[in-house]
Amino acid sequence: MTSPSDDTLVQFPKNTLYKDIASHQWPIIYCKNYNIGFLRLEKLHPFDSSKWGSIINYLRDANMITNDTIIRPNEATEEHLRLVHTQRYLSSLKWSLQVARVLEVAPIAMLPNFIVQWRVLKPLRYQTGGTILAGKLALERGWAINIGGGFHHCSSDSGGGFCAYADLTLLIKNLFIYYSDRIKKVLIVDLDAHQGNGHEHDFMNDERVFIMDMYNRQIYPRDQHAKTAIKCKIELMNHTDDKTYLRLLHINLEKSLKAFQPDIVVYNAGTDILEGDLLGNLDITPEGVIIRDEIVFSKCIRERNIPIVMCTSGGYQRTNARVIADSILNLNRKKLISCE
16 A cells, blocks of 8 residues: 555555436435434534434425435445545544544543444544545536535544544545546635634645635634645634625635636535534624525636535534525525536
8 A cells, every 4th residue: 555645656446435426316415324323422512413414304395306316425445544544543543532532522432432433433434435426526517515524624644623534635635536637726615614724734735735714713723833734814703794704705715716726626615604603603694604605606616617516514503404405505596506
């Protein structure tokens, strides 16, 4: 096995996370394995560990999708993960204490690791597989949404902040390998409330990746070293509102797209920016989130015809699923996404 960070040397004859989809299917990726639950331990973390299934239920209730039109991903295996992750890090997840630290749920440390693997890490591996698959589908359809993923605090050798696998790094590394003829430059647009220090560490010295990160500077993780990888840094203050947020987004996204001219955009669409989120501590309304997503898709797809991959990332309130679903429905109404 070659170095996990040297994607030019890795030889995979077939990416088993990639799959073809039928013409009637949406490039919306989800399976029931995404949802986390065991003896209600998930309630000890503010993250809504069933929000992914709730999003799908809302989209299904709105008659946008059916069970037959969504895409079920494959689980990322250790072989897939080693493309980016060190063996040291993957081996550390075989200890429940380490998983408890990464996910910030202390009682997990008391569980046998086979249970942790099955009920906690397996869902995150399915979501990681979904993010990687989304890259292929976005190139084929112009867009793809993984109803999950966006684990932007995880890097090749370190996890944290409820992020156990570096799915965004894996997505991009796979694109560079399997679509090297098409993908030379990738723009990460990270609009989660928290700084995306994981992918920033992974792409610190990679000129093929341009990182735009807009986050609350007054909250976790405050990773000063990782900030040096950000090409377009927008640091917000506590209680930033819609008007300020959307103005800064419009200006800086336009600037980043013009400066870098990417071949694909990876959009980390965290909804922990919503007002009332005690971890994000921003004051963006549900309407502001819907406008935010519309701005990003419009500038990428409608104005520039750049493929886009969206992951739902962070969001720590029971209302998040409804807002995410409403935003996706709005993208469909505005004809920014479609099944065609």
